[in-house]
Amino acid sequence: MRMASGDDTDFHEFCKEKGLTDCTVSELERNGYTTMSTFLELTAEDIKTEDFKKIPFRERRHLQRVLKEQKESVGIGLLDTTGDIWEDTDEKGDPDELRIVLLGKTGCGKSSTGNTILNKTRDSGGFLNKGGQAAVTVSSKRTSVKINGRKIRVIDTPGVYDPARKWEEVQHEIVRCLCLCTPGPHALLFVIKSNDRFTKEEDDAYYKVKAMFSNHVNKYIIIAFTRGDELLEDESTLEETLAKAKEDVEHNRKLHKSGKGDIPDLGQVVKDVDDRKVLFNNKANTADKARQVTELMRMIEEMVNNNGDQPYYKDETTQKIWEETEKELDRIMAVRHVSKAEAMQIHQDNLKAEAKKIHQNNVNAAEAMRKRQENLEAEDREFTRRVRATLAGGAGGVAAAAGGVALGVALAPAAAAVGAGAAVVGGAAYVAQKTCSVM
Structure with a gap:
């Protein structure tokens, strides 16, 4: 005191x-x-x-x-100049924790952004990450850390629009991830690459995610732009990128009147979340990363405060999921005689096994479809071969018939001459017969 x-x-x-x-x-x-x-x-x-x-x-x-x-x-910073804002923590529940879910298209940098928030790498307890379009995260994962003394739980999810997975499978996994942040996420970070044109796939991914939740989910979304290092190299800013995107949309609207082109509206997406956006340079030094993370934490705190009586996201669907999860945890604790933390781990293992089974079923279905397609293509090739063979045989018959017609035409004059001779002979015989009868 x-x-x-x-x-x-x-x-x-x-x-x-x-x-x-x-x-x-x-x-x-x-x-x-x-x-x-x-x-x-x-x-x-x-x-x-x-x-x-x-x-x-x-x-x-x-x-x-x-x-x-x-x-x-008054100039008293809460951030150490060395960027030392992080400290390790456990996975046990904390009523004061902030829960963040990472969402976005495959290859947009979700896992790298999560590692920046956590100040971890894939080798030090962070999320697996790899450059390019290949999906690395195939099931939801969570990791926690303390930032400025506050526990932060980060949940990484599979990429929306993963070409190797069906949307239903990704949707199931994203909904499952909510079990990792019960009783609900305070922030949904929708991750977009800042150095690329905002594509139709990214636009669809954003609205597909929104469609999974209720209408008020946008109150919990922050747009996190990645590749800040490339903007720095190009001597550009996020605001300039958004201004360029706006010009593209306006140009597209003019073309659209003549039926040409269709560029998704990034500005509308940012506007949809009340202009909540942050830029991440996941290759920055520790101090710069700390400043980025501190700004994100400030934005989340402000958003939580603005959301008043409902600081974290929930709706009827997620509430039902969490209630069912609690019932399942109670069942596991009673049957296995384990703690709640151990029951949660068992439950997560069960869910992962279920997700793996769904994925394998989809792989098997895709393989069966591929073989069926191959068989249909083989049947189609055989049918085409037979039709061509039949047509080739028919062409020979037509040629023979044509030859016969030509021969008939060639012999017609001779046949006519024979007929004429026969007529003369017949006429002479008729005259002779009549002559004899008169006599």
Whole structure:
């Protein structure tokens, strides 16, 4: 506990202006924080201690935001210049944790962005990541870390529009990932590459994700642009990229009147989430990564605050999933006699096995379809061969018939001459017969 010092009049006015409740102010005073100078010595970690346990959770969160804003306003940074904002943590539940889900098209940099947030690599407990369009994440994974003393849980999901997987399979996996962030994610990061033109696939991916959830899901979405290092190399900015995208859309609208072209509207997607966007350079040094992550945390905190009574996303579907998950965990604990954490691991293993089974069934179905297609193509080739052979034989018969007609035409004059001779002979015989009968 601190000793009070100085005049507390300005501090009381400050608390009132910032909307701190009487309960919060009372607890601050009880712990000796009664002036602006002593208030600025308070830390986010102090607020989480037993000394402030009487302050309701939401009010403590608000107090942390006020403290952060005030320190920044007077030049007291909360971020160490070395970027040392991370510390390891366990996977146990924490009522004060922030839960983040990464979503986006295959190859957009979800896993790399997750590793930047966690300050980890694929070899140090982070997510698997690999450049290019090949999918590396095939099932949802979660990893946790503490950032500025706050536990952050990050869930990586398979890419939307993975050419090797059916949409139904990806959809099942994304819904399953919600079990990894019960009772719901505070933020859905939709990841897009900043150095490429916004494609129809990315546009469809965004709206497909939205369609999976309820209409109010956009209140929890932040657009995370990756490849910030390439923008830096091109001496460009994210704002310039968005301005160029807007020009493309306007140009397309002019062409569209004559039935030409169709470029998805990136600006509309950003507008749809109230302009919440961040740029990530996943190749930056530790200090720069820390600044990026701190900005993201600030944005998430602001979004959570704006979402008021519903700080994390939930709807009837996800609520049902979480209720069923809790029932399954209770069943596993009763049957296996294990802790809830162990039951969760068993449940996740079961879900992974189920997802693997679905994937294998889809692979088998695709293989059966491929063989069926091969058989149909073989039958088609055989049918074509037979038709050609039949047509070839028919052509020979036609040629023979034509030859016969030609021969008949050639012999017609001779036949006519024979006929004429026969007629003369017949006529002579007739005359002779009549002559004999008269006589």
